[in-house]
Amino acid sequence: AQSVTQLGSHVSVSEGALVLLRCNYSSSVPPYLFWYVQYPNQGLQLLLKYTTGATLVKGINGFEAEFKKSETSFHLTKPSAHMSDAAEYFCAVTPEGGQGNLIFGKGTKLSVKP
Amino acid sequence: NAGVTQTPKFQVLKTGQSMTLQCAQDMNHEYMSWYRQDPGMGLRLIHYSVGAGITDQGEVPNGYNVSRSTTEDFPLRLLSAAPSQTSVYFCASSYVKWHEAFFGQGTRLTVV
Numbered sequence: 001a002q003s004v005t006q007l008g009s010h011v012s013v014s015e016g017a018l019v020l021l022r023c024n025y026s027s028s029v030p031p032y033l034f035w036y037v038q039y040p041n042q043g044l045q046l047l048l049k050y051t052t053g054a055t056l057v058k059g060i061n062g063f064e065a066e067f068k069k070s071e072t073s074f075h076l077t078k079p080s081a082h083m084s085d086a087a088e089y090f091c092a093v094t095p096e097g098g099q100g101n102l103i104f105g106k107g108t109k110l111s112v113k114p
Numbered sequence: 115n116a117g118v119t120q121t122p123k124f125q126v127l128k129t130g131q132s133m134t135l136q137c138a139q140d141m142n143h144e145y146m147s148w149y150r151q152d153p154g155m156g157l158r159l160i161h162y163s164v165g166a167g168i169t170d171q172g173e174v175p176n177g178y179n180v181s182r183s184t185t186e187d188f189p190l191r192l193l194s195a196a197p198s199q200t201s202v203y204f205c206a207s208s209y210v211k212w213h214e215a216f217f218g219q220g221t222r223l224t225v226v
Contacts, residue, residue, distance in 0.1 A: 009154065034214070043118075043204060043217035044157075090156060101147060101172060102206075102215060104156040 002027055004091050006105035014113045019063075019078040021108050023091030026072065031093040033074045034102070035065055038088045047089070050074065061085070086112045116140050120205050120218035127195040127225045135190040135221050137205030145208045146188040147215070150174065150201040157204065163188055195225045 007022040025031060032051050036044040048059025055067040061084075065076045074091060091105040121136045139146065147162035159172030163182040177199055179191040188207075192199060202222050206215040 004156075036217075041220075043219045044206075044215075045217070046214050049214060101159045101162055102149075102157070104149075104158075106154055106156040 002031070002093060002103045004093055004103055004105035006089075006091050006108050008108055009106065010109050010111065012111040012113060013081045015083055016080050019076070019081045019085065019110065021076040021089050021091075021110065023065075023074045023076065023105060024072055025074065025091075025093045027093065033065075033067060034092045034094070035059065035063070035074075035076050036090045036092060038090065038107075040087075044090065047076070081110075081112045083112050083114065086110055118205055118207055118216050118218040120203075120221050122221060123219065124222050125224070127192075127223065129195060129197060129225060131195050132191070132193050133195065135192075135203055135205075135223070137188045137190065137218060138186050139188075139205075139207040139216070140186065141207060141209075141216065142185060143207035143209050143216075144185065145210060145213075146182065147172070147206050148178070148180065148188070148190045149204045149206065151204060151220075152201050160190065160203075192223075197225045199223065200225045 003026045005024045034049045035047040038044050048057045050057045050067045058064045063078045088107045088109045090107050092102040118139045144165045148160040149157040151157045158174050161180040163169045169180050202220050204220050205218045208215045
């Protein structure tokens with residue numbers, strides 16, 4: 001069965017520091033990959049997605065992620081954290097040719113210290 | 115453009131009561147789904163629909179029913195609520211099943 005692993009349920013960074021949130025997936029076929037962000041008491045909002053083509057994907061709010069097939073990874077990065085980035089981040093996959101439902105990781109809560 | 119609208123936002127039920135969580139989208143999306151979010155568990159798929167009249171089970175379907183009579187609406191029914199169904203429920207829709215999903219604001223359900 002497909003699975004998504006997010007390393008670290010909580011990550012804390014200082015404002016201005018690099019943000020790195022890790023995501024690994026298990027799939028025999030390259031999937032479609034997504035990062036979603038959830039602010040407190042809100043629904044999920046798409047940050048970025050990888051379907052085909054360029055493996056470095058840029059999203060909203062300065063985030064980007066790189067698809068590495070050999071490592072089955074899709075880590076999320078941002079060069080300089082801002083206080084407004086504090087939220088929970090979810091990595092998700094939807095296998096090509098599957099039912100299309102999103103399989104989510106358990107989430108990583110990002111805290112940003114002033 | 116409202117996107118995905120869920121009602122109610124909050125609900126408290128007694129064990130054994132029934133209720134329907136409403137979900138409506140105005141984007142003419144074919145694919146709709148229901149997830150539940152529990153602390154430390156991420157989001158898990160309950161049921162989904164690939165179009166009007168077609169539904170199927172997800173990872174955690176027990177205790178829930180769905181129907182899809184129109185493209186716009188995808189209600190989730192709890193026939194006999196149990197404390198284990200205390201959770202935050204999200205409805206999502208997408209143009210086709212592997213495209214970006216748009217989420218509602220969620221329904222926070224407590225079963226006592």
